[in-house]
Amino acid sequence: MNHGQFKEPVTLLVGMGFPRKIDSVMEAYALLQDWPAASRNGAHAVALNACRAGIAGEIDAETVRATLVTFARRNDLLVPDMASPPAAVANGALHEVS
Template sequence: MLAKHFEKPVCVWVGLGFPRQINTVVDAYQFLLDWCGNSPEQKAAMRACKAALAGEVDADTARGVLVAFARKKDILVEDETMPPMATKVSPRHL
């Protein structure tokens, strides 16, 4: 089964400050492939994802390496840094 889910999703900042939720090893691997760069942390996270997909390590081991990569790149969305959801404002209140 390729969709090896993380026990807890990882949320990262992408683009112009938009959060992206990563739920599975495959999501993480695709995110890392799309990431512009070639750092040792990125390579380690990709190796961990490949190992998880091959059944050599569990999904949450790969998650831990992904979290370390995201922290190093300062893109990890920590629970307390997630902005509150915007409330819908009706046009008559503008």
């Protein structure tokens, strides 16, 4: 694996809700640097600082990835991994919605 590459990409909804795959620390950094100032919050600051630390080699790429996932979850931007079925399907508990 290349230094700074995530084991699994993180997919976020950006702009007008378009999915964007982030595969590396540098891609995460670029995304967070370009984030609108009015939409920044504490989770953004933590993720951006983690990216800086990852670029400097102070933390590993998977730690940066975890902070990016937390940022995305807190801002309702995370696209679920479609490779793994939802828990209800995985447990065989399909329920009909009425």
